[in-house]
Amino acid sequence: MLGSAKSGAFALGLFVAVTACSSGGSDAAPPPVAVQVLTLKAQPVPNMVELPGRISAVRTAEVRARTDGIVLRRLYEEGAMVKAGTPLFTIDPRDYRAQVQSAEAALQRAVAARENASSIVIRYGPLIDERAVSAQEYDAAQSDLRQANAQVAEARAALDRAKLLLDYTTVTAPIAGRAGAAQVTEGALVNGGEGTLMTRVDQVSPVYAVFAESSAAILNMIEEVRRGNLKLSRDYAFEVQLVMENGTIYGSPGRVDFASTVVDPETGSQTIRAQFPNPDGLLAPGQFVRGRIQAGVTPGGIVVPARAVQFQGEDASVSLLGKDGTVVNRPITLGALLGKSWVVKTGLKPGEQVIVDGWQKVRPGQKAQAVKAKANKSAPAQQQGR
Numbered sequence: 001m002l003g004s005a006k007s008g009a010f011a012l013g014l015f016v017a018v019t020a021c022s023s024g025g026s027d028a029a030p031p032p033v034a035v036q037v038l039t040l041k042a043q044p045v046p047n048m049v050e051l052p053g054r055i056s057a058v059r060t061a062e063v064r065a066r067t068d069g070i071v072l073r074r075l076y077e078e079g080a081m082v083k084a085g086t087p088l089f090t091i092d093p094r095d096y097r098a099q100v101q102s103a104e105a106a107l108q109r110a111v112a113a114r115e116n117a118s119s120i121v122i123r124y125g126p127l128i129d130e131r132a133v134s135a136q137e138y139d140a141a142q143s144d145l146r147q148a149n150a151q152v153a154e155a156r157a158a159l160d161r162a163k164l165l166l167d168y169t170t171v172t173a174p175i176a177g178r179a180g181a182a183q184v185t186e187g188a189l190v191n192g193g194e195g196t197l198m199t200r201v202d203q204v205s206p207v208y209a210v211f212a213e214s215s216a217a218i219l220n221m222i223e224e225v226r227r228g229n230l231k232l233s234r235d236y237a238f239e240v241q242l243v244m245e246n247g248t249i250y251g252s253p254g255r256v257d258f259a260s261t262v263v264d265p266e267t268g269s270q271t272i273r274a275q276f277p278n279p280d281g282l283l284a285p286g287q288f289v290r291g292r293i294q295a296g297v298t299p300g301g302i303v304v305p306a307r308a309v310q311f312q313g314e315d316a317s318v319s320l321l322g323k324d325g326t327v328v329n330r331p332i333t334l335g336a337l338l339g340k341s342w343v344v345k346t347g348l349k350p351g352e353q354v355i356v357d358g359w360q361k362v363r364p365g366q367k368a369q370a371v372k373a374k375a376n377k378s379a380p381a382q383q384q385g386r
Contacts, residue, residue, distance in 0.1 A: 032369040035358030037321050038305065042350045045301025045343055046294045047221075047230055048336030050243075051272070053211035055287040057202040058275070061175045063088060064197055065190035067096070067168040071198075076173075078181050082201065086173045089182075089198055091190065093169040100166055103159035110155040114148035121145050168192070177203040178281070202285050205278035209242060209254065211291050212269040221295060232296040240274040242283075243290040252277050256293065292336065302348050303341040308356045309334070316342075319359040320352055321370055327355070329364045 069091035076088045120141045127133040173179065180200040190196040224230040242250035254276035263270055274291065276283060283289075309332075310317050317331045332347030348354070353370060355362070362368050 032325060032367040033358065033361050034371050035321065035327075035355045035362060035368045037353040037370045037372065038308070038356050040302055040304070040348055040350050040352050040354060042300035042302065045298045045303055046336075046338065047296045047298050048338065048343065049213070049217075049293045049295050050336060051211040051213055051291050051293065053209045053289050053291050055283045055285055055289060056208045056210055057177070057204075057285045058206055058208055059175055059177070059203040060285070061173070061177070061201045062197055063171060063173065063199045063201060064195040065091070065168075065171065065192050066195070067091060067165050067192040069093075069095070069169060069190060071184050071186055071188045071190060073186060074182050076179050078179065078199075080179055081204070082173045082176065082179045084173055084176045087170050088173055088179065089171040089184070091169040091171065093166055096162065096166040096169055100159065100162040103155065103162040107152070107155035107159050110148065110151040114145070114152050117141065117145040117148040171198060173201050175201055175203060177201045204281050206275050207278045207283045207285070209240065209274045209276060209283075209289055209291055211272045211274070211293075212264075212267065213272055214269050215263045216268070218270060225296070229300075230296045230298055238274075239294045240276075241292040241294075242276065243292065245288055250276070250282070250289075300350075302344040302350065303338065304332075304344055304348070304354050305356050306337065306340050306342055308354050308359070309342055310359065318348070319355040319362065319364075321355055321368055325367045325369065327359075327362045327364055327366050327368050 071089055072092050073090045074088070075090060076082055076086065082088070121138075124133045124138045124141050128135065128138045178201065180202065182199050183197050184190060190198065221230065225232060238256040240254045240256060242254070244250055254274040256272060256274045258271075258273040260271040272293070274293075304318060308318055310319070310329075315331060316334050317329055320328045320330050322328055330347055333345040335343030335345045337343075355368070358368070
């Protein structure tokens with residue numbers, strides 16, 4: 001009996017010890033998760049400003065009637081490229097041809113009258129010295145000659161105007177470009193006094209992209225330049241890259257050639273205009289685009305790889321690894337996307353460690369082990385948002 005009791009006590013103590021050891025093992029903390037981190041450094045970063053805009057033609061010519069008449073024919077194909085001076089419409093010229101012939105006849109009569117007056121003056125010349133003709137008659141002959149010269153000049157001007165009106169019956173393109181849709185049809189009555197609009201011609205290349213930036217943003221940029229946080233080129237040449245409506249990048253960059261100093265009182269914005277080559281006609285007037293303007297360089301900028309940024313709606317954040325190995329989530333304000341890196345406006349400082357890979361496996365407050373990540377090979381300053 002006594003031996004049996006001792007054996008039971010021993011078995012019970014062994015069970016308790018094994019249970020305690022097993023329980024203690026389950027409460028042990030898991031090893032830190034390995035994550036790739038990147039130590040932030042201040043570096044020159046392009047100051048990219050992205051603005052919505054619209055394409056407009058450098059020159060748009062309104063083709064209007066300059067004489068009255070009935071439109072006989074349209075001579076061009078709508079939407080086709082035309083050269084300066086290309087005939088576009090024909091207005092009935094018959095009445096104007098008759099006016100030219102009438103003016104030519106009037107000029108001939110005036111020339112004949114002048115020749116007669118001139119011959120009288122020539123004939124009276126020697127007679128005045130012989131007193132065969134009075135001075136009054138000679139003065140009247142000279143006056144008739146002057147009037148005849150004036151009538152010739154008047155008739156010649158009337159003929160030139162008649163020819164000009166006849167030329168206006170052939171309506172031509174004032175500039176080279178793409179001809180728009182016809183605003184009048186054959187048989188329509190056009191009025192030269194009112195300047196009936198017949199069509200438009202838009203210059204195709206180059207073209208303008210017109211953007212609007214708030215005056216507050218421009219003032220902030222000026223203040224950043226004064227503080228030395230933003231450096232502009234000496235010639236103030238700002239390069240612009242266009243993003244098309246379908247998200248593609250337009251191949252040829254442009255240059256800002258005009259910035260308005262007047263603030264629109266309705267929108268509180270100022271106009272910025274850039275010029276772009278358009279040899280293939282891909283950019284059409286009225287087209288919506290987005291412009292990425294490189295407005296200088298930020299000497300001490302911060303960039304992070306795009307894969308390190310976490311989005312929740314429009315809010316962005318990154319996971320940082322503290323000095324004690326604790327994971328911290330930090331909200332940040334993003335700037336432009338430069339290639340595969342985001343420019344960070346606020347929220348990060350040089351020297352901090354951003355978790356680039358593995359942030360999906362950790363939570364704020366959890367311990368992690370740092371593994372150095374590979375830095376981006378392409379420098380943001382060379383990408384310029386292309």
